[in-house]
Amino acid sequence: MPPKADINKAGWEQSEFPILCETCLGDNAFVRMTKQEFGRPCGTCARPFTVFRWNPGQGMRYKHTVICQTCAKIKNVCQTCLLDLEYGLPTQVRDAALGIKSAAPSSDINREYFAQNMDGKLEGNKSLLDSTRTQSAGKEMLKQLARTDPYYKRNRPKICSFFAKGECNRGNECPYRHEMPEDNELSKQNMQDRYYGRKDPVARKILGLNAETQGLKPPEDKSITSLFLSSLPQSATEQSIRTQVVQTLPVSAAPSPSTDANPANAIRSIVHVAKSRCAFVNFVNRNAAERAAEVWSAGLEIDGERVNVKWGRSRPKAGNGKEEVGPVATSSVPVVT
Structure with missing residues (x-):
């Protein structure tokens, strides 16, 4: 007789392998991962999920999953960088081009309830976007903007805060980048904005440059x-x-x-x-x-x-x-x- 399920863990997510883009996975064909069940709450629906952690390559920083697989499938995004898996673009760019309206609640209320209901609807489907009707012009735009090759530069170590203050004394042994941070809108990115496609500075820059190219x-x-x-x-x-x-x-x-x-x-x-x-x-x-x-x-x-x-x-x-x-x-x- 199987053990009785813990009622406190109802709706919590367990998984065997993460949903990742090629960039976040890294160029190492023999990547090793650690897995921690219910390691942290999902960054969007707040449900505990299985967290994976790995090093994508030599000289890179350790990366980990930040949202659960249910939320990743709803938006068809990577569990780590939250970029679209097909085009490698922010969800705001993809949704704007394809005319997709977000149905997921972005407030704290009912987020967990919504994610649990989506589990059943996602069975047999990779994403809720599979059946979306879109315009051909939007798809052509995404093909032009899509990044065709992995961008491993995104996996670099983060900037050393002590170096920015002029206080780092570790020199070449410091595992972080010795660069001065840039104070612009791209440095003020938010996980919720990236996932739900609202006020994403990276998306705004991509869409703005494309509009200029098209004479708008x-x-x-x-x-x-x-x-x-x-x-x-x-x-x-x-x-x-x-x-x-x-x-x-x-x-x-x-x-x-x-x-x-x-x-x-x-x-x-x-x-x-x-x-x-x-x-x-x-x-x-x-x-x-x-x-x-x-x-x-x-x-x-x-x-x-x-x-x-x-x-x-x-x-x-x-x-x-x-x-x-x-x-x-x-x-x-x-x-x-």
């Missing part, structure tokens, strides 16, 4: 909060445009930082000019417009056809004697020329 660099005029859609299909209506726009907007575009923020609230108005087959999408603030431009740099499909996306332009100032040309829009009333 944000204009210097901060009052411009509109995007111009051209080459719309003949069948397009204001409702079909609004439906597709809301579906493709990332959660980060929502004006409210709450976990239940609705991207639809980021849109102030949509003005459809059927005769010219164009439309203006006016956003409530500049941040929402920039997040939309980053996502639509991969291409926006409406009624099965790909449309062109450009930034709007501000109205010409009265009495300046100049006349704007091209798509012009403000956050309230657009102007078509």
